[in-house]
Amino acid sequence: xxxxxxxxxxxxxxxxxxxxxxxxxxxxxxxxxxxxxxxxxxxxxxxxxxxxxxxxxxxxxxxxxxxxxxxxxxxxxxxxxxxxxxxxxxxxxxxxxxxxxxxxxxxxxxxxxxxxxxxxxxxxxxxxxxxxxxxxxxxxxxxxxxxxxxxxxxxxxxxxxxxxxxxxxxxxxxxxxxxxxx
Amino acid sequence: xxxxxxxxxxxxxxxxxxxxxxxxxxxxxxxxxxxxxxxxxxxxxxxxxxxxxxxxxxxxxxxxxxxxxxxxxxxxxxxxxxxxxxxxxxxxxxxxxxxxxxxxxxxxxxxxxxxxxxxxxxxxxxxxxxxxxxxxxxxxxxxxxxxxxxxxxxxxxxxxxxxxxxxxxxxxxxxxxxxxxx
DNA sequence: TTCTGATAGTCAACAAAGTGAGTAGGTACG
DNA sequence: CGTACCTACTCACTTTGTTGACTATCAGAA
Numbered sequence: 032x033x034x035x036x037x038x039x040x041x042x043x044x045x046x047x048x049x050x051x052x053x054x055x056x057x058x059x060x061x062x063x064x065x066x067x068x069x070x071x072x073x074x075x076x077x078x079x080x081x082x083x084x085x086x087x088x089x090x091x092x093x094x095x096x097x098x099x100x101x102x103x104x105x106x107x108x109x110x111x112x113x114x115x116x117x118x119x120x121x122x123x124x125x126x127x128x129x130x131x132x133x134x135x136x137x138x139x140x141x142x143x144x145x146x147x148x149x150x151x152x153x154x155x156x157x158x159x160x161x162x163x164x165x166x167x168x169x170x171x172x173x174x175x176x177x178x179x180x181x182x183x184x185x186x187x188x189x190x191x192x193x194x195x196x197x198x199x200x201x202x203x204x205x206x207x208x209x210x211x212x213x
Numbered sequence: 214x215x216x217x218x219x220x221x222x223x224x225x226x227x228x229x230x231x232x233x234x235x236x237x238x239x240x241x242x243x244x245x246x247x248x249x250x251x252x253x254x255x256x257x258x259x260x261x262x263x264x265x266x267x268x269x270x271x272x273x274x275x276x277x278x279x280x281x282x283x284x285x286x287x288x289x290x291x292x293x294x295x296x297x298x299x300x301x302x303x304x305x306x307x308x309x310x311x312x313x314x315x316x317x318x319x320x321x322x323x324x325x326x327x328x329x330x331x332x333x334x335x336x337x338x339x340x341x342x343x344x345x346x347x348x349x350x351x352x353x354x355x356x357x358x359x360x361x362x363x364x365x366x367x368x369x370x371x372x373x374x375x376x377x378x379x380x381x382x383x384x385x386x387x388x389x390x391x392x393x394x395x
Numbered sequence: 396t397t398c399t400g401a402t403a404g405t406c407a408a409c410a411a412a413g414t415g416a417g418t419a420g421g422t423a424c425g
Numbered sequence: 426c427g428t429a430c431c432t433a434c435t436c437a438c439t440t441t442g443t444t445g446a447c448t449a450t451c452a453g454a455a
Contacts, residue, residue, distance in 0.1 A: 032411090033306065033308065033411075033412090034411080034412075036308070036311050036315075037311050039315070040311050040314040040315040041314075043314070043315060043317070043318065048432095048433075048434095049433070049434070050431095050432060050433050050434075053433090060314075061305075062305070062310065063305055063306070063307045063310030063311060063314070064305065064306055064307075064310075064311065065302065065303075065304045065305065065306075066412085066413090067412090067413065067414080068433090068434075069412095069413080069414080069415090069434095069435085069436090070411090070412065070413070072433095072434065072435075073411095073412090091432090091433095093420085093421065093422085094420080094421070094431095094432055094433075095419075095420065095421090095432065095433045095434075096433080096434095097432080097433060097434085098433090098434090107318060110315050110318060110319065111315075111318055111319050111320060113311070113312070113315070113319075114312045114315055114316065114319025114320050114323055114324055114327075115319070115320040115323035116323075117327075118308035118309055118312065118327060119308060120247065120334070121247075121305075121306065121307040121308070121309070122247045122304075122306050122442095123243070123244070123245055123246065123247060123305070123377075124215065124245070124246055124247075124303065124304050125245045125246075125303040126215065126218070126300035126301060126303070127300055127303070128244065128245030128246075128370050128373060129218050129219050129222050129245060129246065129295075130295070130296045130300065131366055131369050131370055131373075132222040132223075132225070132242075132245065132366040132367060132369075132370045133218075133221070133222040133225060133292050133293075133295070133296055133366055134296065134365070134366045134369075135225070135363065135364040135365065135366050136225060136289060136292060136293055137292065137293050137295075137296025137297070138293060138296050138297040141296055141297035141298075142296055145296075145299075145300060152302070177391050177394070177395075178394060178395060181317065182317040183316070183317065183391065183395075184313055184314040184315055184316045184317050185314060187313050187314075187316075187384075187387075187388055187391065188310050188313055188314045190384065190387065191310060191313075191380075191384050194380045194383070194384060195305075195377075195380065198373075198376045198377065198380055201376070202369075202372065202373050202376055205369075205372065206369055209359045209365065209369065212359070212360060213359075213360060213365075214440090215440085215441085216440095216441075216442095230403070230404085231403075231404070232402070232403050232404065233403095235403095248441095248442085249442075249443075250403095250404085251405090251406095251442085251443080251444090252441075252442065252443090254404075254405075254406095255441095273402095273403090276402055276403065276449095276450070276451080277402070277403045277404060277448085277449060277450070278403080278404085279402090279403055279404075280403095280404085301413095304412095304413095
C-alpha cells in the first residue's frame with residue numbers, strides 16, 4: 032500500500048473528493064508522489080473498504096454528485112504506524128535521464144528539445160510551488176512558521192520539491208550548454 | 214517498455230550479464246532508474262526475444278555460467294528512436310517524503326531515525342558517485358572531458374545524481390534541525 | 396569445520412501501478 | 426453556435442514491481 036499511504040497523508044489536509052486528490056497529486060503532492068485519477072479512484076475504494084477513510088456523497092446542483100473522503104481514526108492510526116515502519120528505498124524513474132544517458136547514440140536535436148521542455152516544466156512547477164509556499168506562510172516569516180505552525184510536514188515536503196525543481200533547472204541548463212559547446 | 218530502454222542505455226557501456234546490470238542498477242544507473250534483479254532478468258529475456266539485445270553464454274571455470282548481453286543494431290536503433298520520442302513526466306515516489314508530510318500525526322522519533330538513515334544513505338551514495346566521477350574523468354579536467362570525451366551521457370546523468378543526493382543531505386539536515394528546535 | 400557472503404543465476408505467483416478510452420453534464424470564450 | 430475545457434467518475438486491460446523460494450560454487454573467517 033504505497034500509494035495508499037500517500038493518499039492518507041494527503042487527506043490530512045482535510046476532506047477531499049477523488050477529483051480534488053487528482054489535482055493535488057498533480058500539484059502539491061506531486062513533490063513526492065504522482066498518480067493518475069484512475070489510480071486514485073481505485074485506491075480510494077480500497078481504503079474505504081479497509082475502513083481507513085470514510086466517504087460521504089455530496090449532491091450538487093449544477094455539477095455531478097461527488098464523494099468526499101476523510102480519514103477515519105483507523106486511517107490516522109495506520110498513517111502513524113506507517114511513519115514508524117522502515118521504508119523502501121526511493122524509486123527514481125526519469126525517462127529524460129535515460130535519454131541523456133543514451134544521448135551519444137541518439138537524436139541530439141530531439142534531446143535538446145526534450146531538455147528545453149523539461150526546463151519549461153520545471154520553471155512552471157517551481158512557480159506553482161512558490162505560490163503554494165506563500166499561501167502556507169500567509170505572511171509569516173519562515174523561521175517563525177517552522178517553530179510555531181501546527182502542521183509543518185507539508186511545508187517541509189514543499190521545500191524538498193522546490194529544491195528538486197531548482198536542481199532540475201540548473202542541471203538542464205548545464206546539459207544544454209554542454210550540447211551547445213560540442 | 215520503460216525499464217527496457219533503461220537497460221538498453223545501460224548496455225551502451227558494453228556487454229553485461231544480468232548480475233552486472235543488477236549491480237549497475239543499484240549504483241551508477243540508480244541515478245535515474247532502480248530495478249530488482251528479477252525485473253532485470255525478465256526484461257533481458259523480453260529484449261532478447263524482441264531481438265534488441267543478443268546474449269551469449271560464457272562458461273566459467275570456478276563460477277556458474279553466465280549470459281552476457283549486448284545491443285544489437287535493432288536495439289541501438291530502438292534506443293535512438295526512444296530519444297526522439299516524447300517522454301512521460303517523471304514519477305517521484307519517496308516514502309520518506311510521505312512520512313515527513315504526515316509527521317505532525319506520526320511518530321516523531323521514528324521519523325527522526327528515518328531521516329538519519331536517509332542522511333547516511335545519501336552520504337554513501339554521494340561518495341560512491343564521487344568515485345565513479347573520478348573514474349570517468351580519469352585525471353582529465355571536467356570542461357575538457359565534456360568537450361572531448363566520446364560519451365558524455367553517463368557523466369551528465371551522474372552529475373544529476375550527485376546534485377540529487379547533495380540536495381537530499383541538505384534537506385534532511387534542515388528537517389532534523391527543525392525537529393530539534395520544536 | 397561450519398558458516399557467511401559473494402558470484403550468477405532461475406522460477407512462480409501475486410500485488411500494485413499505469414494506460415487508454417469512455418460517459419455525461421456544465422461553463423466560458425469568441 | 427460551436428468548441429474546448431472543467432467537473433466527476435468508471436471500466437478494461439497491460440505492464441511493473443514484489444515476495445519468496447531454489448540451485449550451485451568458491452573464498453575467507455570464526
